[in-house]
Amino acid sequence: MKCPFCGYTESKVIDSRPAEESTTIRRRRECLACQKRFTTYEIIERLPLVVIKRDGSRQSFDKVKLINGMVRACEKRPVSLATLEGIADDIEQELLSNLEREIRTVDIGEMVMARLKDVDEVAYVRFASVYRSFKDINTFMEELTKLLTEKP
DSSP: OOTTTOOOOOOOEEEEEETTTTEEEEEEEETTEEEEEEEEEEOOOOOOOOEOOOOSSSEEOHHHHHHHHHHHHTTTOOEEEEHHHHHHHHHHHHHSSSSEEEEEEEHHHHHHHHHHHOHHHHHHHHHHHHHTTTTHHHHHHHHHHHHHHOOO
């Protein structure tokens, strides 16, 4: 690590501790040449996730878009924003732990629907109606019938 004061490339670590909810490590260092101290942060380098849209275009994964879609489905429903953020975090973590760097929107939508079904069935049907582009009332009723037959 290059010293910001004298430019010397050797330093020793005096103190290390987790920072920012344990996603980074803060290191206090001392330059071996000028003995001045400075702080560095170490973070995990993540490769970007690329989402393949239905039309074949690609864009980077955006967790905010995911949350916004769920918020619209849960409008006027007793589902907290913290719950939706937790779902988004779980999905993002699952995608990052997967070896694939490109994921289809179809797969992300299925992951959201599976989780929303457990949280709020009305929100699930709302999300599914937009996501699966229900064409008419019959498609809507088919989804509701499936939901009712799965229920214990």
